[in-house]
Structures are given as structure tokens and as C-alpha cells.
Amino acid sequence: xxxxxxxxxxxxxxxxxxxxxxxxxxxxxxxxxxxxxxxxxxxxxxxxxxxxxxxxxxxxxxxxxxxxxxxxxxxxxxxxxxxxxxxxxxxxxxxxxxxxxxxxxxxxxxxxxxxxxxxxxxxxxxxxxxxxxxxxxxxxxxxxxxxxxxxxxxxxxxxxxxxxxxxxxxxxxxxxxxxxxxxxx
Amino acid sequence: xxxxxxxxxxxxxxxxxxxxxxxxxxxxxxxxxxxxxxxxxxxxxxxxxxxxxxxxxxxxxxxxxxxxxxxxxxxxxxxxxxxxxxxxxxxxxxxxxxxxxxxxxxxxxxxxxxxxxxxxxxxxxxxxxxxxxxxxxxxxxxxxxxxxxxxxxxxxxxxxxxxxxxxxxxxxxxxxxxxxxxxxxxxxxxxxxxxxxxxxxxxxxxxxxxxxxxxxxxxxxxxxxxxxxxxxxxxxxxxxxxxxxxxxxxxxxxxxxxxxxxxxxxxxxxxxxxxxxxxxxxxxxxxxxxxxxxxxxxxxxxxxxxxxxxxxxxxxxxxxxxxxxxxxxxxxxxxxxxxxxxxxxxxxxxxxxxxxxxxxxxxxxxxxxxxxxxxxxxxxxxxxxxxxxxxxxxxxxxxxxxxxxxxxxxxxxxxxxxxxxxxxxxxxxxxxxxxxxxxxxxxxxxxxxxxxxxxxxxxxxxxxxxxxxxxxxxxxxxxxxxxxxxxxxxxxxxxxxxxxxxxxxxxxxxxxxxxxxxxxxxxxxxxxxxxxxxxxxxxxxxxxxxxxxxxxxxxxxxxxxxxxxxxxxxxxxxxxxxxxxxxxxxxxxxxxxxxxxxxxxxxxxxxxxxxxxxxxxxxxxxxxxxxxxxxxxxxxxxxxxxxxxxxxxxxxxxxxxxxxxxxxx
Numbered sequence: 001x002x003x004x005x006x007x008x009x010x011x012x013x014x015x016x017x018x019x020x021x022x023x024x025x026x027x028x029x030x031x032x033x034x035x036x037x038x039x040x041x042x043x044x045x046x047x048x049x050x051x052x053x054x055x056x057x058x059x060x061x062x063x064x065x066x067x068x069x070x071x072x073x074x075x076x077x078x079x080x081x082x083x084x085x086x087x088x089x090x091x092x093x094x095x096x097x098x099x100x101x102x103x104x105x106x107x108x109x110x111x112x113x114x115x116x117x118x119x120x121x122x123x124x125x126x127x128x129x130x131x132x133x134x135x136x137x138x139x140x141x142x143x144x145x146x147x148x149x150x151x152x153x154x155x156x157x158x159x160x161x162x163x164x165x166x167x168x169x170x171x172x173x174x175x176x177x178x179x180x181x182x183x184x185x
Numbered sequence: 186x187x188x189x190x191x192x193x194x195x196x197x198x199x200x201x202x203x204x205x206x207x208x209x210x211x212x213x214x215x216x217x218x219x220x221x222x223x224x225x226x227x228x229x230x231x232x233x234x235x236x237x238x239x240x241x242x243x244x245x246x247x248x249x250x251x252x253x254x255x256x257x258x259x260x261x262x263x264x265x266x267x268x269x270x271x272x273x274x275x276x277x278x279x280x281x282x283x284x285x286x287x288x289x290x291x292x293x294x295x296x297x298x299x300x301x302x303x304x305x306x307x308x309x310x311x312x313x314x315x316x317x318x319x320x321x322x323x324x325x326x327x328x329x330x331x332x333x334x335x336x337x338x339x340x341x342x343x344x345x346x347x348x349x350x351x352x353x354x355x356x357x358x359x360x361x362x363x364x365x366x367x368x369x370x371x372x373x374x375x376x377x378x379x380x381x382x383x384x385x386x387x388x389x390x391x392x393x394x395x396x397x398x399x400x401x402x403x404x405x406x407x408x409x410x411x412x413x414x415x416x417x418x419x420x421x422x423x424x425x426x427x428x429x430x431x432x433x434x435x436x437x438x439x440x441x442x443x444x445x446x447x448x449x450x451x452x453x454x455x456x457x458x459x460x461x462x463x464x465x466x467x468x469x470x471x472x473x474x475x476x477x478x479x480x481x482x483x484x485x486x487x488x489x490x491x492x493x494x495x496x497x498x499x500x501x502x503x504x505x506x507x508x509x510x511x512x513x514x515x516x517x518x519x520x521x522x523x524x525x526x527x528x529x530x531x532x533x534x535x536x537x538x539x540x541x542x543x544x545x546x547x548x549x550x551x552x553x554x555x556x557x558x559x560x561x562x563x564x565x566x567x568x569x570x571x572x573x574x575x576x577x578x579x580x581x582x583x584x585x586x587x588x589x590x591x592x593x594x595x596x597x598x599x600x601x602x603x604x605x606x607x608x609x610x611x612x613x614x615x616x617x618x619x620x621x622x623x624x625x626x627x628x629x630x631x632x633x634x635x636x637x638x639x640x641x642x643x644x645x646x647x648x649x650x651x652x653x654x655x656x657x658x659x660x661x662x663x664x665x666x667x668x669x670x671x672x673x674x675x676x677x678x679x680x681x682x683x684x685x686x687x688x689x690x691x692x693x694x695x696x697x698x699x700x701x702x703x704x705x706x707x708x709x710x711x712x713x714x715x716x717x718x719x720x721x722x723x724x725x726x727x728x729x730x731x732x733x734x735x736x737x738x739x740x741x742x743x744x745x746x747x748x749x750x751x752x753x754x755x756x757x758x759x760x761x762x763x764x765x766x767x768x769x770x771x772x773x774x775x776x777x778x779x780x781x782x783x784x785x786x787x788x789x790x791x792x793x794x795x796x797x798x799x800x801x802x803x804x805x806x807x808x809x810x811x812x813x814x815x816x817x818x819x820x821x822x823x824x825x826x827x828x829x830x831x832x833x834x835x836x837x838x839x840x841x842x843x844x845x846x847x848x849x850x
Contacts (some may be wrong), residue, residue, distance in 0.1 A: 004516050011509055018554065019502045023474070025557045083424070097201075122708070125789045125797050126769060 006007030023061075050079075052156045053144045057111065060121050063130050065109065066159070073105040074182045075156040076175075079147045082123035083113040087151045090169035091127040098131050102176050105158065106179055107131070113142045113150065157182050187252050187665045190240030191331040194281070195287070198321040201227045204314040212307035217669045220307045224295055227314055231292045234285045237614045241278065241330055245271055251337045254278060254330040259341035262736040270353050271344050271622065276493070277330035278476065279361060285594060294369045294394060301386050302373070307836060309376025316368050319500055327493060344769045346763045352412035360405030360432050364470045366398035367435060370442070371467040372461055378511050383518040385453055391463065392446045394823060399443055400820040402436040407693075409812045414806075417772050420701070422809075425574040427553050431473030434546045438466035441542040444535050452842025453522030453534060460519065462539070464508050469546065471501040474555070527599040534592040541585045575701075583635055586694055588617075589687055590643035593650065593680075611649060616642030625756075636698040640691045646657035647684045673675060674822065689816035696809025700779075703804045708788070712795040720802045722783055723747040727785075729796055737761040740790045744798075746776060746783060760787040779807050 001009075047076035052075075054068045067075070078094065080087040098108050110122040117135050124133055136142055145154055155164040155178055162184055166174070204226035211219030241254070245268040250256040257279070258271045273279040291313040295665040298306050324330070327739040370391040409429070410422035423429065448455045475497040512519075527530055552573055594608040620638040628634060651670065658669040668791040674681040709720050711726040719726070739761045746753045758774035773786040781804040789797035 004513060008513055015505055015509060019498070019505070021554060021557055021561070022498055022501075024561065028802065083426075118708075119707070121790045122799060125708075128789070 013035055026089055038114075051160055052154070052162045055141045055144065057109065057132070057136070057141070059132050060112075060124060065134060067109070067136075068165040070107050070109075071108045074158055074179055075107050075109060076179065077109045077111060077145070077154045077156065079111050079113055079142055079150050081112055081150055083115065084150050086169040088123075088180060090130065090151060091123075093170065093172055095128055095130065097172060097179075100176070101179060104183065105161075106172045106183070110134070111136050113147070117182065127159045129171050152162070155179070155182060155184055159179075186242045186244045186247070186249055187331045187333055190237045190244070191237040191325075191329065192326050193233045193240065194321065194331070197230045197237065197284070198318065198325050200233060201231040201288070201314045201317040201321055204230065205318055206309050208307045208311040208314065209803055212311075218309075223307065223314070223570070226289070226415075227295055227310060230317065231285075232290045234281075234288050238272075238281060241281065242268055242272060244559065248341070250339075251333050251627075252330070253332050253334045253731050254707070256334060256341040257338055258341070258344055260341040261735070263341075263344050264349075265345055270348050270357075273361070274344060274348055275331075277324065277328040279318060279357070280328055281330050282358065283361050283365050284317060284324055287313070287317050287365045287368060288321060290362075290366055290369050290394075291372075291833050294372070294587055297551075299390060302377070302382075302390060302515035305373070305376040305380035305382050305387065307376075308379040309372045312372035312375045313368060316372075316504075320365075323496055327442075327496065338367050342762075346737065346761065347780070350412055350416050350772075352408050352415070356405055356412055358405075358407035359401050359408060363398050363401030363403075363405055364432065364435060364473055366394065366401055367439065367454045367463075367466050367470045370395040370398070371463050374463045375508060375511065378460065378515045381455065381515070381518065383448055383515055385456070385522075387570055388446055388450045388459075391459070392443065392450060392470065395439055395443045395463070396820060396824055399439040400817065402432060402439065403816060404813060406432060406436060407810070411810055411813075415775065416770060422806075424683075424736045425549075426551070428477055429474075430549045430553050431469075431476040434549050435466050435469040435473055436633075437542045438462060438469050438544040443537040445539050448535050449530050452532060454525070456521045457516070457519040457783040458536075458539070460512060464505070464512065465543070465546075467508070468505040469550075470500070471504045472550075473495070475501050506585070527594065529600040529602075529605065531592060531595050531597050534595060538585065538588045538592060541581055541588065545578050545581050545585070548581070549574065583632070583639060586636070586639045586643060586690070589690060590639065591647045593687070594646050594686065600609075607696060608646075608649075612645035615645040630702050633698050633702045636694055642693055643687060643691050647687060650684065651681075655765065657845075661727055678825050678827060679699050679823045682819045682821070682825075685819030685822060686816050687819075688710045689812040689819060692808040692815065696812070699805025700803045700806075705802045707800045708797065709800065710789075710791070710795050712793070717798075718782075719800050721748055721785075722753075722802070723750075724785070726796065726798070726801065729790060729794065734761075737763045740787065740796075742787050742790075742796050742798075744774065744785055756783075756785060758785050759789055760790060777807050777810075780804065782806050 052067060055067065056063045057067075059065055067077075069119065082088075083176045094108065108131035110124075110129065111132060112123075114134065115135070117137070120133075120135060123129075149167060151167070151169060153166045154162055155166070158164045164178060168177070204223045206223075207219050207226065208223035211221075211223055221821045241252075243249075244252050245259055248255070248261060254275060254277050255271075259268070259275045263271065273282040275389065291310075294313070295306065295310055298309070300308070311555065316604070339849070359573070373387045373390045373394065406429075409432075413421040413424075442459065444461060445455050446459050447461050475494065478493040478497045486557070525536070527533065590612060591609065594612070595605060607612050616638040619641040620634050623634055623637055624653070628637075654673045655666055655670045658664060658673050659666055662669065662672075664672060705720055708716065709717050711717060713726060713728040716723055716725045723746075725745045725747070727745060728741045729740050732741065739759050741757055743761045744756045744758065746756060754776050756776060757776035759772045760769055761772075764767045771786050771788070773784055775785075776783040781802055784801040784803055786799050787796050788799050
């Protein structure tokens with residue numbers, strides 16, 4: 001083959017492959033290539049109603065938390081990162097709602113992903129987050145749960161079954177109604 | 186105002202589209218009048234876009250909240266000076282801004298285009314205007330900043346507090362201008378190729394516009410880092426965030442381009458390579474805009490409008506594949522005038538520098554697309570974070586710094602070993618001595634040692650060049666040393682301007698090494714009167730004052746800094762809470778010296794009056810911010826027009842001299 005032919009192949013194939021990859025990623029993630037998304041709008045996604053995959057989380061304030069130990073409570077698992085603006089926006093709401101449900105069988109679990117542990121800790125301090133928060137350094141939990149973007153929340157019923165998956169920053173009303181509905185089940 | 190802005194936007198779109206078509210048609214049908222009208226349309230588009238921009242600015246100033254964009258990005262409390270920031274704070278406005286910048290740059294490029302590019306200019310104009318047409322069409326149809334709401338809100342949502350920072354006046358506009366600015370050298374290259382002018386005609390215009398985009402991107406990146414450092418409150422400045430990468434990659438390709446274009450300018454070599462480089466730079470710029478507009482990547486930068494992702498992906502595909510096809514078509518014509526004489530030559534050093542820069546760019550590109558590949562192959566998304574980039578790009582960058590020291594010291598064509606030894610030995614000795622001294626002083630971090638050694642190596646080489654040049658000029662002309670030095674620099678501006686830019690790169694290296702390897706961090710909660718020690722500083726927290734402002738509550742904490750029992754400075758640092766955004770922004774107190782920064786940021790104000798502080802000592806980072814102005818100075822000198830030497834001296838012959846000058850020298 002001529003030198004020109006080699007250049008066509010050597011340059012053209014990688015270019016086409018890259019464009020195809022980006023196009024595929026765009027299709028498979030609904031117009032959002034590039035993996036994890038920042039969920040700026042509130043959306044409810046379908047979940048496979050099945051038992052929540054158990055995980056063990058290294059907590060930032062020390063100790064570990066096992067999801068299965070929370071059986072019997074309504075659990076909200078929140079995936080977030082300190083650099084994500086919508087996560088910052090909703091942090092005070094979560095803090096407030098956590099206080100509101102004190103005394104009821106409700107637990108919040110924060111899972112920081114794709115973040116620097118130091119930044120995540122500062123964030124927790126800044127916002128005065130009281131519920132257990134841990135760092136999913138390898139992204140294993142996020143993959144298990146099929147997290148598509150942050151913030152993203154999984155609501156687990158008292159029976160340990162994932163009931164709802166909500167993306168984007170939540171309002172007090174949505175959060176309160178969702179938890180109350182699960183409590184009444 | 187909304188109507189005026191929108192109408193003038195549509196007029197600009199029509200002008201750009203007309204200019205594209207008329208330019209090509211005029212060229213093909215040999216109608217100079219048509220070509221000229223195409224150029225006039227390009228100039229007129231600037232006016233139309235100025236009217237459009239001004240309408241938006243006035244809408245902001247007059248709080249015209251009927252316009253959705255104004256309502257979403259400003260409120261009554263917003264200080265007037267932030268109008269400029271609000272203008273490009275969102276997707277719609279920033280697209281309008283890009284259109285304006287591209288049209289202004291294009292008009293200047295067309296107007297100042299050298300005579301010998303006359304044949305290629307219609308095609309260049311068409312490429313420029315086609316790009317402009319694309320941006321204006323997207324703005325007008327899909328993201329129109331003049332779209333109206335069905336009602337008029339009483340107040341707007343306000344500007345994102347993180348954006349109300351001095352750095353925001355320059356960081357986004359500089360970056361966006363730099364990214365879109367790559368279109369100009371690209372258009373000159375494409376125009377020349379389409380016209381079959383595959384020699385060195387486009388080199389000067391390409392170089393000048395390449396350097397302009399390069400310096401815009403570099404300033405944008407530095408200002409963005411500075412913004413992150415002073416306001417984001419994590420004490421760092423670079424995260425390898427996908428959008429940071431998106432601006433960094435084209436900058437790397439441009440850095441390669443502005444070096445290798447010098448080889449073509451001086452020696453008529455690397456013709457094909459330069460076309461490839463400018464195409465790669467343009468492609469990476471398009472990729473960067475796609476990343477940004479796709480709203481797709483987890484990033485502090487996303488605009489979050491995913492419907493635009495597809496459009497930009499298509500533009501990326503077109504913007505890469507068509508130039509590639511043109512390149513293949515013209516490939517047989519792209520022969521360099523000369524071949525490489527020797528691997529021991531400045532040309533070869535430039536070539537290796539190019540390859541290293543591209544390697545860094547592709548490592549970074551790989552890091553940004555790797556999550557997609559992993560999803561494709563394992564159905565699992567694995568994101569690539571900082572350690573990957575540090576580990577792979579770190580050594581490549583050090584090698585680059587080394588070459589930066591070698592390149593300027595070896596001659597063009599072929600170096601003899603003895604001349605190499607003469608010019609390289611002193612800087613090498615200085616570099617090794619630095620390593621030895623630092624190691625003896627107890628510094629045992631390999632990377633840092635190598636980096637400091639290389640920094641000395643490069644700096645010594647540059648200073649030696651200056652010293653030698655000044656000395657020989659002083660001897661030859663009898664000027665005093667200061668005058669001889671200044672005249673030396675002025676006499677060969679591209680070269681000495683480049684040296685100054687190199688010094689700026691050394692400064693950035695110092696900053697990166699200092700903070701990456703020697704930073705100390707402490708997170709503490711202090712009550713008024715309590716003290717804490719970090720390194721050899723002693724800090725006393727005096728107390729906080731709470732000040733309610735119209736749109737935020739500010740907590741100003743006062744901290745006294747002592748060293749050896751002596752009061753150095755009283756620092757004030759603020760944390761502001763914006764109820765509208767449920768968001769806090771911090772302003773770090775920084776005591777900055779060339780040796781180290783003491784960096785204090787309040788991360789938390791507790792009800793009992795105590796404050797959680799993050800305190801950092803960041804060595805050498807001062808140099809990083811000083812590098813910005815130094816780099817601007819160097820680039821300014823390198824770009825300052827050099828008068829063509831011959832015509833002024835022999836005016837009567839100039840015309841024939843120009844004509845008889847061989848075109849493929």
C-alpha cells in the first residue's frame with residue numbers, strides 16, 4: 001500500500017473510532033456522553049425492585065457501616081461529590097430533613113464518589129451533615145447500584161428492597177413524601 | 186431590547202452564511218467583486234453581533250427579566266460590574282460571546298491578511314465564516330439568549346456566587362476566546378491547502394494567530410487555577426477535571442504548533458507536520474467544546490444543556506473528517522523543502538518536543554475517554570482520576586522541561602559535539618549542582634530533585650544566552666550593558682520573547698512541584714483566642730463578625746500570624762452564605778511570599794463562635810501566578826511585528842526583490 005494509503009488508515013481509523021465511541025456513549029446515556037452526569041434536574045428513574053445490594057462503607061468519622069445492619073429502617077442512600085454544584089445546593093435540605101425524621105426508623109447514608117477524601121470531609125463539616133457518610137474510593141458501590149450521575153438517591157424500604165431511585169437535587173416536599181410513603185408501607 | 190438583539194443575531198447569521206457561499210462562489214467563478222462582497226459581509230457580521238451583544242448587556246443592566254437568560258443569571262442585587270460575567274455565565278450567552286469573538290478575530294484576520302495569501306484568502310474566509318455560521322445557527326435556533334418568558338418575574342435568580350470573583354472577569358472569556366481562536370490559524374492552513382498553496386505562504390499568519398490563541402488559552406488556564414485556588418477553598422488549583430483537560434489538550438497541541446511552525450518559517454521544513462498539528466489542535470478544541478456543551482461530564486464547568494451535545498458532536502466529526510480528507514487530497518503536494526540534517530539539531534529537538542507534547546495530550550485524551558471504553562468493554566464505568574495523570578504525565582512533562590533547556594542551545598541544521606559541550610556543559614553543571622546541594626540539605630524526593638535540577642538547567646541556559654549576547658553586543662557596538670541587553674532582545678524578538686515565555690514555564694514548574702510535594706495541611710476548629718501552629722507559623726484566631734448583605738451573610742474571621750513570636754500579619758478571611766443558592770463561598774486569606782503561601786480558609790462557622798479552618802502552607806506557588814504576567818510579556822515581545830528588513834534599506838529594488846524571491850525557499 002502507498003504511504004498515502006497508510007496515512008488514510010492510520011489517521012482515519014482512530015478518528016472514526018473516537019467519534020463512534022462518543023456517539024455510542026451519547027446514545028447509551030440519553031445524550032450524555034462522558035459517564036457520570038451532574039443531575040441538575042429532578043428525575044425519577046425506574047429501578048429493578050429487588051433486594052438492595054449490601055455494602056460495607058468506611059465512614060469518614062471512623063468505623064464502618066453495613067447496609068444490612070439497617071434492616072427495618074427506611075434507608076436513603078445518597079451518592080454525591082463535593083465538587084458537584086447540585087449536591088451543594090441540596091445539602092442543607094438533606095440536613096434539615098434528617099433532623100425532621102429523628103426518632104423515626106429512618107436512616108440516611110451518604111456515599112461520596114469520584115472525589116478527594118479531604119474535600120468530601122470539608123464539605124461534610126461545612127454543611128453540618130450529621131448522618132453517616134463514607135467514601136466509595138473504588139466506585140464499587142456506585143457500580144453495584146448503577147449510579148448514572150450525582151446527586152442520585154436510592155430509597156430502600158424497611159424490607160430491604162430498593163423502592164425508588166431519584167436523580168437530581170430534591171426538594172423538602174419530595175423527600176418528605178417519599179420517606180413517609182415508605183414508612184407507611 | 187430582546188427583539189433588537191434577536192434580529193441582529195439573525196442578521197449576523199445571514200451575513201456569515203452569505204459570506205461563506207459568496208467567498209467560494211466568487212473564487213470558483215473568478216469574480217473578485219463577489220469575493221470582496223463576501224469579505225464585506227464578514228465585517229458587517231461584526232457590527233450585527235456587537236449590536237446583539239450590546240442588547241443583552243443593556244437587558245442585564247436594565248433588569249429586563251422578561252428575557253429568560255437575564256432572569257436566570259442575574260437579580261436586582263447583582264452589582265453592575267458582574268453584568269459582564271453574567272453575560273457569559275450560561276450556555277446561551279457564552280455561545281453569543283464565542284460568536285462575537287470569532288467574528289472579530291476573523292474580520293481582523295481577513296483585513297490584515299498578507300498579500301501573498303491573496304489566492305487562498307477566499308477559502309480561508311469561507312472556513313472562518315462556515316464556523317461562524319455554525320455557532321450563530323446554534324445560538325439563534327437552539328440556545329437563543331433572547332428567548333422570552335411568558336411572564337415577567339419580579340426578580341431574577343441571581344448570579345452563581347462562585348462566579349463573583351475577580352478571576353471570572355478573565356478566565357472564561359480568555360479560555361473561550363483561545364479555543365475559538367484556533368479557528369484562525371486553522372482557516373489559514375485550510376485555505377492554503379484548498380488553493381493548492383502548500384508551501385510556506387501561510388506560515389507567518391498561522392504563527393501569529395497560533396501564538397495569540399496559545400497565550401489566550403494559557404492565561405485562561407492560569408487564571409482558572411488561580412480562581413480555584415482562592416475561592417474553591419480546597420487549597421489546590423488543578424483537578425484534571427474533564428473540562429480542564431478539554432482546554433489543556435488544545436493548548437498542548439498549540440504549544441507544539443508554535444514551535445514547529447518556527448522550523449517551517451526558518452528552514453522550510455515540517456510542512457506536512459504543521460498542517461497535521463493545527464488540525465489536531467482544532468480537533469481538540471472542538472472536542473473541548475463538545476465536552477463543555479454536552480453538559481455531559483462531571484465537572485464544575487458543565488453548562489448542563491445536553492440537547493446541544495449532538496450538534497457539537499456532529500460539528501466535531503465534520504471539523505475533523507473534512508480537513509483530514511483535504512489533507513489526504515493535498516498530501517502529494519506537501520513536501521518539505523529540506524529534510525532533517527541531523528538528530529543533533531534544533532529541528533530535531535523541536536520534533537521531539539512536539540512528540541512529547543502530543544503524547545501528553547493523548548494521555549490526557551485517553552484519560553477522558555477511558556470511562557467510555559471501560560463501559561463498552563466491561564459494562565462498568567471506571568473513571569480516571571488524578572493519580573493516573575500525575576503518574577503518566579509527570580515524567581513526560583519533566584522530559585519536556587529538559588528539552589526546553591536543550592532546544593534553544595543547539596544550533597539549527599547540525600550541531601558539532603564540541604559546540605554542544607560548550608553550550609550545554611555550564612547549565613548541566615548548574616543543574617546537577619542544584620540536585621547535589623538539595624540532596625545534601627536533606628531533600629529526598631526524586632521527582633522534586635529532578636524538577637529543581639531541570640529548572641536550574643533551563644534558567645542557567647537562558648541567562649547564559651542573554652549574557653553572551655549582551656557581552657558581544659557591548660563589545661561590538663560599545664553600548665552599555667543595559668542598552669545592549671535591551672537591543673539584543675529587540676533585535677530578535679521571536680527568539681528572546683520565547684526565552685521569556687520559557688522562564689514563565691520554569692516558574693509554573695516550581696509552583697507545581699512545590700505544592701505537589703511539599704504542601705502541609707491542617708484542619709482545625711478554633712474558638713476565639715485559641716492558637717494553632719503549622720510549620721513555623723503560629724496562628725491566633727481572634728474572632729468572627731457576621732455581616733448581613735442584601736443577598737448573602739458574610740462571616741469575616743480575623744487571624745493573626747506570628748513567626749518566632751513576632752506578628753507578621755493580621756489576615757481576614759470570609760465565608761459568605763447565599764440563601765438563594767443554599768451555597769457558601771469562601772475567600773481564602775493568603776499570605777503570599779516567593780518562598781511559600783500561608784493559606785487559610787474558613788470551612789465552617791459554628792454557632793458557638795468557633796470556626797473550622799483549613800490551613801495550608803504551599804511552598805513556591807507564588808511563582809505560578811507571577812508566571813502569568815511574565816508569559817504575557819514574553820509573548821508580547823515575540824509577537825511584536827518585526828519590520829521586513831530589505832525593502833526599507835533598498836526601496837528602489839524592493840518590488841522586484843519581492844517578486845523574484847523564490848516561493849519555495
